[in-house]
Amino acid sequence: MRLSPAFIALFVGCLSAGASFLLQEICSKYLLVTLPEVLFLTTQGLVAALLARALKLAFWWQWILFIFPLAIWLALKLDLTPGFLFGGFLLFVLMYWSVFLTQVPYYPSGQGACDVVAKLIDHNKQLKILEIGSGLGGFSTQLAKIHPKSSYLGIEIAPLPFLISLLRSKYQRSKVSFRLGNYKKVDFADFDLVFAYLSPAAMPKLYEQCKAQMKSGSMLVSHEFIVPGVKPSNILQSDHDSKVSYLYRIA
Numbered sequence: 304m305r306l307s308p309a310f311i312a313l314f315v316g317c318l319s320a321g322a323s324f325l326l327q328e329i330c331s332k333y334l335l336v337t338l339p340e341v342l343f344l345t346t347q348g349l350v351a352a353l354l355a356r357a358l359k360l361a362f363w364w365q366w367i368l369f370i371f372p373l374a375i376w377l378a379l380k381l382d383l384t385p386g387f388l389f390g391g392f393l394l395f396v397l398m399y400w401s402v403f404l405t406q407v408p409y410y411p412s413g414q415g416a417c418d419v420v421a422k423l424i425d426h427n428k429q430l431k432i433l434e435i436g437s438g439l440g441g442f443s444t445q446l447a448k449i450h451p452k453s454s455y456l457g458i459e460i461a462p463l464p465f466l467i468s469l470l471r472s473k474y475q476r477s478k479v480s481f482r483l484g485n486y487k488k489v490d491f492a493d494f495d496l497v498f499a500y501l502s503p504a505a506m507p508k509l510y511e512q513c514k515a516q517m518k519s520g521s522m523l524v525s526h527e528f529i530v531p532g533v534k535p536s537n538i539l540q541s542d543h544d545s546k547v548s549y550l551y552r553i554a
């Protein structure tokens with residue numbers, strides 16, 4: 304069983320805290336010196352980052368683990384009220400809901416992805432388009448303006464982005480429907496095009512789901528991330544940025 308990176312990071316954090324407390328004890332007992340707070344916490348962060356590297360956690364975990372003890376220290380020094388900290392925590396929970404399980408945080412795909420997908424769609428056809436992990440709803444609402452004949456559904460697992468996409472769609476009188484949920488529980492059979500901007504970790508299972516559920520000739524477009532071991536039918540390059548999207552036609 305492969306542990307989630309968040310659990311490994313938690314383990315690394317606890318281990319490094321234990322190791323640096325031990326170091327502090329040794330220094331004060333045998334060398335009769337007390338490490339300055341910043342040095343003590345930097346050591347703790349460094350130990351955590353090195354452990355994370357040894358356990359092959361992604362580079363951003365190494366940075367998070369390095370900065371974490373110093374960030375806590377700074378927050379304590381700033382004497383922030385518990386309400387402020389709890390508010391921040393709540394905001395993060397609502398925004399990055401279940402990232403520790405899905406390994407897919409919110410990050411917008413941008414204009415480039417929308418442009419390349421727009422070029423795939425015949426203006427006179429009424430396609431059914433599904434955006435899995437629709438975030439704040441920018442991609443689908445933008446695409447719906449270019450191709451108003453098609454129908455759109457966005458599914459998002461995190462409550463705050465979902466709520467923002469819903470309000471945005473109502474405010475803009477967009478024809479896109481947004482739903483709160485897990486795309487793994489959605490049947491793709493009805494859709495002609497599925498757009499995904501997820502993560503490398505999600506791609507193999509996503510492709511299996513597409514192959515099992517989508518009809519022949521329908522399309523999966525994955526922004527930035529390939530399906531390992533599967534040759535894309537086309538690589539879509541935008542004029543806006545250097546990022547590409549991969550088109551997979553379901554056989």
Ligand SMILES: C[S@@+](CC[C@H](N)C(=O)[O-])C[C@H]1O[C@@H](n2cnc3c(N)ncnc32)[C@H](O)[C@@H]1O
Nearest residue numbers: 405407409410411412436437438459460485486
């Ligand atoms: C990289 S963002 C992309 C946002 C949007 N599609 C765009 O292109 O701007 C990925 C989004 O997928 C959502 N997500 C991750 N796993 C999901 C799942 N299993 N079901 C639904 N949404 C998911 C995340 O919460 C996040 O908002």
